Amino acid sequence: MPECWLKPNRRVMLACGLLTLILALACIVVIGLIPHRGWWLAISGLAGGIAVASTFAGYTVWQLARSPRLAYADGQLLVYLNSIHPEPVPIEHVECFFLGQGDSDIPSGAGENAGKRSQTANIVTRLAESAREFHHRDIRSPFGQWCGGYIVIRGTWCEPINGPLLQRINQRLVQVHREQREAS
Numbered sequence: 045m046p047e048c049w050l051k052p053n054r055r056v057m058l059a060c061g062l063l064t065l066i067l068a069l070a071c072i073v074v075i076g077l078i079p080h081r082g083w084w085l086a087i088s089g090l091a092g093g094i095a096v097a098s099t100f101a102g103y104t105v106w107q108l109a110r111s112p113r114l115a116y117a118d119g120q121l122l123v124y125l126n127s128i129h130p131e132p133v134p135i136e137h138v139e140c141f142f143l144g145q146g147d148s149d150i151p152s153g154a155g156e157n158a159g160k161r162s163q164t165a166n167i168v169t170r171l172a173e174s175a176r177e178f179h180h181r182d183i184r185s186p187f188g189q190w191c192g193g194y195i196v197i198r199g200t201w202c203e204p205i206n207g208p209l210l211q212r213i214n215q216r217l218v219q220v221h222r223e224q225r226e227a228s
Contacts, residue, residue, distance in 0.1 A: 046115035046122055046130075049213045050167060051203040064098045071095035113187065113202045114169070114213070116220065121169070123195055125185045133195075135220055137175035141213050143205065144168040144196060165205040167213075169195040 071091040078088055115122040115130065121138050122130035144166035171178050171193045181190040188197040199205045 046112070046117040048112040048115050049121075049216060050114035050197065050209075051112055052110075053201050053203060068095045068098035071098065113197050114167075116216070119224065123169075123190070125181075125183050125187045125190065125195075125197070131181055131190075133171065133178050134175075135217070136224060137172045137178055138217060139170045139172055141210055141217065142168050142170070143207075143210060146196065146198065164199040166199055167197045167202070167205055167210070169197075171195070 071094045074087070074091040111124045111128045111130075112122075113124055115124070116135065119135050120132040121135050122132055124130045145163055146166050147163065166188070173193065175193075179191070179193040183190045186198065187201045188195065190196070203209070
């Protein structure tokens, strides 16, 4: 069982899951209320397709809400950015974690900030210069990005980022590095 180093933001993920569940239930109600003849049959079929897609999306969001953003197991930092299947990085290639800032990928509200991207704190993972094979991964994810030897995890999608959190995971990283040196 992996040791969780950075938890997901379960509130945001569960809100997304709840919205997909509501959409699926609304489509099921529509299917039950409309007559199944003529062009209403097409609407019923469309609602059924949306209900199935919403259910699948809700299940996926539920799985992502259960997966950590960063975990550690068997000498590997497990990075969960693309899916529920982690991308492993040998822990000896991980140098440190530090605080960053960037777009949250969530548009701001109304008023003068309408349409602008809000900012969020990020956790940045620095990888060793010598670990070139781990410097880039093609990531299509709102959770973060991975390029140039840095893994950036957006704070929108993880537990609140603060000084004590960064101190805790950096201390754990130092401890794991020390254990590896002693074992070899």
